[in-house]
Amino acid sequence: MYVVLIGPQGSGKGTQADKLASARGLVKVSTGDLFRAGRTAGTPLGKLVDGYLDKGELVPDDVTLSIVDEQLDAIESGGSHGAVFDGFPRTEGQAAGLEATLRNRGKAIAAVVELDVPEAELVERLAGRRVCSQCGRTFHLTFDPPPSDGLCETCGGAIVQRTDDTEEAIRRRLALYRDQTAPLISYYAAQGLVLRVNGNQSMELVERDIGLALDGLETRKGSE
Ligand code: AMP
Numbered sequence: 001m002y003v004v005l006i007g008p009q010g011s012g013k014g015t016q017a018d019k020l021a022s023a024r025g026l027v028k029v030s031t032g033d034l035f036r037a038g039r040t041a042g043t044p045l046g047k048l049v050d051g052y053l054d055k056g057e058l059v060p061d062d063v064t065l066s067i068v069d070e071q072l073d074a075i076e077s078g079g080s081h082g083a084v085f086d087g088f089p090r091t092e093g094q095a096a097g098l099e100a101t102l103r104n105r106g107k108a109i110a111a112v113v114e115l116d117v118p119e120a121e122l123v124e125r126l127a128g129r130r131v132c133s134q135c136g137r138t139f140h141l142t143f144d145p146p147p148s149d150g151l152c153e154t155c156g157g158a159i160v161q162r163t164d165d166t167e168e169a170i171r172r173r174l175a176l177y178r179d180q181t182a183p184l185i186s187y188y189a190a191q192g193l194v195l196r197v198n199g200n201q202s203m204e205l206v207e208r209d210i211g212l213a214l215d216g217l218e219t220r221k222g223s224e
Contacts, residue, residue: 001026001082002107003214004089004098006185007115008177009170010122010129011199012206015138016115017086019207024214027078029071030086031064033136056169058176061093069101076105090181095188111217112188113210115199119174126170132157 001024005013014030021028035053038046045067052059068088075083089095102108117125128141134157139146146152146159164173188194195213199206 001110002102003082003084004109004112004188005084005086005115006112006181006188007117007199008119008122008181009173010125011115011117012203013086013115015203016113016206016210017084020084020210020214023211024084025081026084027071027075027080027082028086029068029075029083029088031059031067031088031090032086034067034071035059054163054169056164056173056176058090058180061091061097064088064090064094065097065101068098072101072105082107082110089184090176092180092184092187095184109188109193111195111214112185112193113213114185114194114196115206116196117199121200122174123167123170126165127167129165130159130161133160134158 003020003026005017005020007013014033017028017030020026035045035049039050039053040046045063048063049059051057058064068085072083085098089098099109124142125140128143130139130141130146131137132139132152132155135152135155137152137154138144139159150159151157152159163169185194195210195217197206197209197213201209
């Protein structure tokens with residue numbers, strides 16, 4: 001099963017992608033995580049994407065599609081049940097590229113889960129977000145405050161603010177989402193793939209609603 005999680009920055013895609021991946025035996029493919037890991041490790045990919053990440057700009061489609069292709073190769077040889085895409089595709093070019101690479105592998109997108117959250121809520125979530133620089137665990141200054149020593153309880157890593165969670169970069173990223181990524185929802189809706197979930201509720205309820213929406217889809221497909 002190949003599922004796309006789509007929603008603006010701060011809608012909880014990363015968290016929900018982790019939960020969905022472990023519940024359904026899927027591999028999470030987060031292009032943002034892959035780019036950040038490359039940057040931390042100082043790989044050629046990391047050096048290439050560094051400037052884009054800092055400014056909150058989109059990495060070019062060909063670079064993004066090539067790392068997704070690598071992940072799909074690894075997924076196929078690892079024998080898992082598929083993937084959940086987090087933060088990808090973000091442009092029409094990426095959506096077309098994903099469709100083509102899946103088709104070449106005899107696969108297709110089963111569902112596109114749209115996480116719906118009002119913009120004012122997103123800005124608050126993103127500006128207060130802090131992340132562990134080592135394991136990626138997220139905190140929020142108000143809703144889930146990090147320990148006072150600034151070290152992650154899970155792995156001991158330093159808790160930091162992402163360089164693209166500044167107010168200026170947040171605004172740029174949300175505008176890019178509106179202009180480039182939101183139109184993909186209509187593109188996928190025309191194919192009957194979109195499952196809309198209210199992302200403005202507790203993590204547990206969002207997880208439950210995603211599960212119910214996907215189960216409903218499987219039941220519908222099973223009876224066709
Ligand atoms: P994210 O963690 O998904 O918010 O991504 C962080 C940053 O990585 C974005 O602001 C972009 O600079 C880059 N990025 C992640 N995914 C993509 C993508 N699918 N296409 C282009 N750039 C991306």
